[in-house]
Amino acid sequence: MKFIDPHIHMHARTTDDYERMAAAGIVAVIEPAFWLGQPRTSVGSYIDYLSSLVGWERFRAAQFGIRHYCTIGLNSKEANNEALAEQVMEILPRYLVKEGVVAVGEIGYDDQTPAEDRYYRAQLALAVQLDMLVMVHTPHRDKKAGTIRSMEVAVEMGMAPARVIIDHNNEETVQDVLDRGFWAGFTLYPNTKMGNERMVEIVRRYGPERIFVDSSADWGVSDPLAVPRTAQLMLERGIPVDHVEAVCYGNALAAYAQSGQMQAADWENPIPVDQRTLFEGNSVLRGQVPQVGVAPAAGLPLGELAFK
Amino acid sequence: MTPFSLIRHWLYERLPAEATAWFDGALDGVIRSTSDGDLNLAFGLVPRKLGKADLALTAEELRAAQGARAGWDPELWSVDQAARIALLLATQGDADAFVRRLDLLCATADVAELVALYRGLPLYPWPERHRLRAAEGVRTNMKAVFEAVAHANPYPAEQLSDGAWNQMVLKALFVGSALDPVVGLDGRANPALAQMLCDYAHERWSAGRPVSPELWRCVGPFATGAMIDDLSHVICTGGEAERLAAALALWRSRDPAAANVLQRHASLAAAAAASAVDRRAPRTLA
Numbered sequence A: 001m002k003f004i005d006p007h008i009h010m011h012a013r014t015t016d017d018y019e020r021m022a023a024a025g026i027v028a029v030i031e032p033a034f035w036l037g038q039p040r041t042s043v044g045s046y047i048d049y050l051s052s053l054v055g056w057e058r059f060r061a062a063q064f065g066i067r068h069y070c071t072i073g074l075n076s077k078e079a080n081n082e083a084l085a086e087q088v089m090e091i092l093p094r095y096l097v098k099e100g101v102v103a104v105g106e107i108g109y110d111d112q113t114p115a116e117d118r119y120y121r122a123q124l125a126l127a128v129q130l131d132m133l134v135m136v137h138t139p140h141r142d143k144k145a146g147t148i149r150s151m152e153v154a155v156e157m158g159m160a161p162a163r164v165i166i167d168h169n170n171e172e173t174v175q176d177v178l179d180r181g182f183w184a185g186f187t188l189y190p191n192t193k194m195g196n197e198r199m200v201e202i203v204r205r206y207g208p209e210r211i212f213v214d215s216s217a218d219w220g221v222s223d224p225l226a227v228p229r230t231a232q233l234m235l236e237r238g239i240p241v242d243h244v245e246a247v248c249y250g251n252a253l254a255a256y257a258q259s260g261q262m263q264a265a266d267w268e269n270p271i272p273v274d275q276r277t278l279f280e281g282n283s284v285l286r287g288q289v290p291q292v293g294v295a296p297a298a299g300l301p302l303g304e305l306a307f308k
Numbered sequence B: 001m002t003p004f005s006l007i008r009h010w011l012y013e014r015l016p017a018e019a020t021a022w023f024d025g026a027l028d029g030v031i032r033s034t035s036d037g038d039l040n041l042a043f044g045l046v047p048r049k050l051g052k053a054d055l056a057l058t059a060e061e062l063r064a065a066q067g068a069r070a071g072w073d074p075e076l077w078s079v080d081q082a083a084r085i086a087l088l089l090a091t092q093g094d095a096d097a098f099v100r101r102l103d104l105l106c107a108t109a110d111v112a113e114l115v116a117l118y119r120g121l122p123l124y125p126w127p128e129r130h131r132l133r134a135a136e137g138v139r140t141n142m143k144a145v146f147e148a149v150a151h152a153n154p155y156p157a158e159q160l161s162d163g164a165w166n167q168m169v170l171k172a173l174f175v176g177s178a179l180d181p182v183v184g185l186d187g188r189a190n191p192a193l194a195q196m197l198c199d200y201a202h203e204r205w206s207a208g209r210p211v212s213p214e215l216w217r218c219v220g221p222f223a224t225g226a227m228i229d230d231l232s233h234v235i236c237t238g239g240e241a242e243r244l245a246a247a248l249a250l251w252r253s254r255d256p257a258a259a260n261v262l263q264r265h266a267s268l269a270a271a272a273a274a275s276a277v278d279r280r281a282p283r284t285l286a
């Protein structure tokens, strides 16, 4: 079975994780711009972070045969540093239009302060202006009210619910999110938020439509294999295979494919220029043979190899 | 035609009307603009607006490229790369402005943008002002970006100092990039590089790791003393490709000791001589 982890902070993970994720069947990841645990004090470190999401991290993932996409935004925690936030808002547009940027995100509320509200709205306006999707981080405290408020403000700012992904849902928020026509993401943190067992019951109860799971793995205690692990548990508990595939692959793809920046062909049948730039050698090409521009391997036509 | 007008012409021949209209507007914006905002946005939008198909130039178009700029080889360029380079070439201002603009684009670039920016090096005005940029491209650990500088690009051979050039060749071997697509590899060979490469071969042997047969190509013309011993070791113990590569290197050395070694390997010596005369014909050993 193939998997997508549509919310994971690979920036904070090791190559061991990439290796295990690829082995477990994860073919693509989405890395939302978020905070680093340590607050940033200047726009320069924000620029370098956003550049690493579209540059170095994309390359790192490709080495393991995993396609890396990202969302770009000013997170709710750092929205409270208004001097920084103003400067970040200025540089966001040039990152938002880059290739492989599938949404504005993760944005939304943390403490639900006025500053958070102002920059959430400003970024929703940016998404409308650039015709982009939005990934919403819902608050961990005062969750239900914060989630409903996030959706109401998104609609008020002109976003169509089908173009907004509401993430970090739980049993208390899912019904509202689905009823209003938004996508519902579920984060599978070990010990906190959603556990795998609870997730199985949610899929059993609500079915697979517009629901998907992610690991949100980052620099904290988290599990980059949460998606495949949950898939396995669902299968063991008798959830139909097509429902598991929808929740662990197909729905995330359907939601983010709306961006025009992510499609199954990216990893199933990459176009030549991507084969040359995004994949390291033959081994990770999943059976594809690059047509041009490949370094000759030792043992190939001798004269050509040594001297030409 | 200038490289800029050639690129624009190739894109017009390949893109649908809607895409060329966008591209015209973007070029116009960049030419008129007083800030870099238009350039930055257009630069990012290129794949969304024009796609990423290979340019797939004809033999005639490739000849035109050579005519417009000697050594320019856009055979593996894609539509988005060509368009991005054209946007940068369309900007106005002096050398300082151009360098600053290129620096900022590189600082905020994604992988594909970096590849395009480095592939464009041979076309940028004020070529001597981009040596640090090229060296920075060589310093990257992203192989595709490194190869955008090192492969099918005449800029390094024309502009890099011996020190920077030698780092580039050594790094190519380090990251597993082929040397064959490096433009000017034979012309820029030098004694210091030959010594570095032999030291590197020793490191690899000590670690029990294979040595690319291509390494010896830059050693040959300067092989002398202990380097001849290295080549002798390879010609006696190496695999088929390595043995031929060592024979070719010995054939190119001017040290009489090299001829002595070759004498003991008559069929390899003959193959080396034939390969060196008719360099394009792939040969295998009898």
Ligand SMILES: [Zn+2]
Pocket (backbone or CB within 6 Å): A007, A009, A032, A034, A106, A216
């Ligand atoms: Zn997150």
